[in-house]
């Protein structure tokens with residue numbers, strides 16, 4: 001359809017007798033802009049249509065189709081959006097996107113097709129969660145806390161997670177580790193609080209139950225002297241077999257308001273990212289990429305890093321590897337937790353993985369947020385990112401868990417599990433040591449598709 005439209009516009013331009021070249025150029029530019037706008041509209045329309053088809057199929061046989069919610073011939077899907085202080089704004093973009101895709105909003109107690117719950121729903125709505133209908137989908141997996149719980153992640157022993165010790169149980173190990181590595185600084189954290197402050201070990205209260213002490217990344221990569229973290233939106237559509245995507249349309253970059261050097265542990269704004277972080281468009285070296293070239297946050301950072309003669313893919317490959325390995329390491333626990341529910345296909349999840357990059361371009365995973373805050377009340381510019389994440393997420397789940405359909409609809413998301421295949425090596429089986437039979441099967445399925453159609457390789 002897009003191609004036909006493009007041809008039509010092109011024919012229109014060459015069919016007229018405008019002789020002046022720049023006039024033709026301008027028309028070309030206008031045509032490209034119109035074409036882009038049409039494509040965007042088509043994408044939204046297609047998504048709308050898919051959602052509609054999906055839900056009218058889901059309701060076939062029921063009298064919901066004939067019910068008159070609006071003038072349409074199909075039953076509109078219903079989303080129940082649930083959270084504390086629901087109207088304070090942090091759920092606005094979620095609400096907007098569901099609305100634009102034609103969802104009605106449920107009130108408490110209504111029947112619904114999608115539950116979007118800010119809080120983990122499996123304890124509060126236990127009876128409901130164990131009696132889900134086949135077409136109902138919930139935005140969390142049972143057991144997602146194995147990944148988003150700060151203590152669980154910190155002590156997972158993964159090489160890209162800064163080493164951590166549980167207090168008070170591992171106090172002796174910590175003291176021995178600190179003695180052997182006197183240059184290391186530490187942060188004490190708990191499940192409810194982000195790293196508060198860097199302290200010398202003797203200033204920490206190592207007796208506090210439920211906390212852990214974690215190594216501090218002392219050599220962060222700096223842009224114009226500022227430390228930053230990156231937030232990668234990650235979507236899980238299935239856990240058995242695993243299917244996990246990261247949104248690569250953009251990545252959230254947040255800079256510390258104060259310069260890192262000269263380092264002073266008493267000035268938190270030098271090393272902690274808070275609500276009042278410094279956005280990309282206020283960082284002098286990135287500003288022009290972002291504002292003048294319209295590069296987005298990730299694009300601006302990549303351009304800056306390339307200008308230092310560094311390879312940006314080193315960073316992004318490490319990010320994808322880290323996310324892939326977190327899921328593999330928690331896979332058995334996730335499957336086990338989900339086995340108490342009627343069907344794993346009722347669940348999906350969108351998380352934000354926060355990383356710090358060091359000056360050797362190594363990535364360090366700091367945390368995974370189960371319900372990342374998508375509020376743009378502080379920075380209006382983030383609205384586009386948040387809504388794109390939501391559109392891409394809903395496009396992934398709008399058909400029930402079919403790897404093929406997901407692949408076709410993955411938009412700006414890139415598959416990290418099953419691991420992408422190098423098309424030049426697709427004829428050899430991939431290294432699948434350590435994968436479950438389900439994941440092996442799906443990896444093989446993608447390899448088979450990749451041999452026929454390169455777009456399936458990644």
Ligand SMILES: *[C@@H]1O[C@H](CO)[C@@H](O)[C@H](O)[C@H]1NC(C)=O
Pocket residue numbers: 090275373374375376377378
């Ligand atoms: C989300 O972020 C906004 C802006 O930074 C803040 O005002 C709000 O309190 C946050 N909401 C939640 C639930 O964390």
Ligand SMILES: *[C@@H]1O[C@H](CO)[C@@H](O)[C@H](O)[C@H]1NC(C)=O
Pocket residue numbers: 431432433434
């Ligand atoms: C396959 O992967 C495993 C674990 O990821 C690794 O230990 C092993 O060396 C790999 N084998 C080959 C042939 O690359």
